[in-house]
Amino acid sequence: MGNVFGGKSRPSRVTEQDKAVLQLKQQRDKLKQYQKRITLHQEKEHLLAKQLLKDGRKEKALLLLKKKRYQDQLLDKTENQISNIERMVQDIEFMQIELKVIEGLQAGNDCLKSMHQIMSIEDVERILDETQEAIEYQKEIDDMLAGALTQEDEDAVLAELEAITGGEDVALPDVPTEPITEAERTQPERRRAKNTEREMLSA
CATH class of the missing domain: 1.10.287 (Helix Hairpins)
Structure with missing residues (x-):
């Protein structure tokens, strides 16, 4: 059996x-x-x-x-x-x-x-070289973002800023020192509520 x-x-x-x-x-x-x-x-x-x-x-x-x-x-x-x-x-x-x-x-x-x-030795060497190049490239970007500019770059940035402002100082508004009242705080919210109601009616 x-x-x-x-x-x-x-x-x-x-x-x-x-x-x-x-x-x-x-x-x-x-x-x-x-x-x-x-x-x-x-x-x-x-x-x-x-x-x-x-x-x-x-x-x-x-x-x-x-x-x-x-x-x-x-x-x-x-x-x-x-x-x-x-x-x-x-x-x-x-x-x-x-x-x-x-x-x-x-x-x-x-x-x-x-x-x-x-994976051959050539593949490993190629990957290591590409990795090293990527690291060096990233380091250059980091140095630039960190403000590591030459004096010539600094002068070029100042000249561009001068051209944008037309040689005049740009006046910026002062920061308010008075506390915000309850009416001022709720005003933007009321405005948003009215806009929402208007949109619903026009739909």
Whole structure:
């Protein structure tokens, strides 16, 4: 029947490295179980050897002690194997992290290359030159607006002002010093109201 919902099955994200790490950890656990079983067996045989010595069965007790000695050597080898397996697991897991870092760096490099292809060095230099020209042009305008004129410009402005006024001082009205009355304040408003009413009637 395939997938119940008819969709495509998702690809497995378990890599060969993940499978290898899992197998190594399973083997490590089996070795630890073996260690535990041998250790318990040794403890029982050690007690049995004591009992045999009490019973005067020295040769049987000696045989058990030799067997224990051999098992001690097996335990040492097992411990070394466990250490090697754990070291290998750590190396594989660290390599997986390094691979992810390298993949990230590669993606970053590809992104930078694509961006460099979009904008070349010549484009950057052209944009910088245009920007510098625009800044200098704006500075010239700012200096002119700020009054940074030469003496010749100042003389030309005064001459133009002299020509406009016809050589005579222009009289300006004095600023009123008396307070504005309520009638004077409302007069413009009344005038605007009348104009509005007149416009509505003529419409």
